[in-house]
Amino acid sequence: MRARSRALLSLLAGLALLGGLALLGALAGPASAGPARAPAAAPAPAPISMGGIRFGYLPSGLGQASDFTYEYDEVAFMARVWESPAPSGGWRVDADIEVLSGARLTSGAALHDWFIGYQERPPADAHYAPVLVHGRLGWLASDQLFWLARPGLAVSVRVAGTRWNTREVVRIGWAAAYDSGG
Numbered sequence: 001m002r003a004r005s006r007a008l009l010s011l012l013a014g015l016a017l018l019g020g021l022a023l024l025g026a027l028a029g030p031a032s033a034g035p036a037r038a039p040a041a042a043p044a045p046a047p048i049s050m051g052g053i054r055f056g057y058l059p060s061g062l063g064q065a066s067d068f069t070y071e072y073d074e075v076a077f078m079a080r081v082w083e084s085p086a087p088s089g090g091w092r093v094d095a096d097i098e099v100l101s102g103a104r105l106t107s108g109a110a111l112h113d114w115f116i117g118y119q120e121r122p123p124a125d126a127h128y129a130p131v132l133v134h135g136r137l138g139w140l141a142s143d144q145l146f147w148l149a150r151p152g153l154a155v156s157v158r159v160a161g162t163r164w165n166t167r168e169v170v171r172i173g174w175a176a177a178y179d180s181g182g
Contacts, residue, residue: 049179051078051099053155057175059168062094072118075102093160097172100154108137111148115156133173142166145173 044060050067063084070077079098086092105111116128128139131147138147143161148154157172 045082047175048080048097050080050097051101052153052179053099053149053176054179055097055172055176057171058095059159059164059172061163063091073114074104075100075114075118094163095157095159095172097158098156100156101152103152105148105154106151108148111146111154112139115146115154134177138173140166140170143169145169147173149178 045058045062045065047054047056048058049055061084062082065080065082068077068079068081070079077098077100079096081096082094083091084094100115104114112128126141126144128141128144131138131140131145133145133147134149136147136149138145143164143166144156144158146154146156155173155176157169157176159169159172
C-alpha cells in the first residue's frame with residue numbers, strides 16, 4: 001500500500017509539473033506579449049529575507065517597500081509590499097511577498113484549500129494550476145505563485161500583472177530559498 005501511495009504521489013507530482021509548465025507557457029505567451037519587467041531605468045532591489053526565506057531576485061521598477069505582520073485564522077503573515085505612485089494619482093501595489101506560518105499549513109492541499117478561501121479572489125481573476133517549486137507543490141496564476149516551503153511554512157509572491165508577466169513571478173519564486181543567515 002505504501003509503495004502504491006508513493007507511485008501515485010510521484011505520478012501526481014509529474015502531472016502537476018507538466019501541467020504547470022504548459023500553463024506557464026500559455027500564460028507567459030510569446031516574448032512580445034508584454035514587458036518582462038518595468039522600465040530598466042530603476043535598478044533591481046537588493047535581495048531580501050523575511051520569515052526564514054531569502055528572495056534572491058526582485059524585478060526592477062518596484063516602488064517604496066513597507067513591511068507588515070499580522071495574523072488571520074491562526075496563520076501568521078510577514079509581508080513586504082512595494083507601492084509606487086499611480087499615473088492617475090494615489091498609489092498602486094507593484095508586488096506583495098508573504099511568508100505564512102501556522103500549524104494548519106500541513107500539506108500542499110491544506111495550504112491550497114485554506115489560502116484560496118482566505119484570498120477570496122473571483123475565479124475570473126485568477127486561474128491556478130499546480131506546479132512544483134523547489135520540489136514542493138504550489139500553484140501558479142498569471143500574477144501569483146504560492147507554495148508550501150515545508151509543513152507549517154508557505155510563501156506567496158504576487159506582482160501587478162499590468163507591469164510584470166508570469167515569467168517574473170516564476171523567477172522570484174525560483175530565486176527564493178531558505179535563509180541560512182537566520
